[in-house]
Amino acid sequence: MTMPDTKRGRERKGQKKRQQRRRFEIERELEARERELDFDELYEEEEIELEI
Template sequence: MPDTKRGRERKGRMKRAQRRQYEIEQAVEARDRELDFDELYEDVEIELDL
């Protein structure tokens, strides 16, 4: 089957949509991974040597 401009354009749009969806999912996962360090270490005392 010959390559057509319409097919290439459609494939390009699909790839861009997939990439956008992937980037959105990555941003949401990164946001969910953000830790609250105050809560995480509230029972731990840390000494800093300055």
């Protein structure tokens, strides 16, 4: 037998999904920063000429 669907249950599930989404977005941003820093460190002392 399953539990009936309740407004409180739906709200709790929605809140959990929002927390998971926030956590995922924060982790993704931190990883992007790490990649960006690695790129900057990699080419820190080199001059790069761009032809426009």
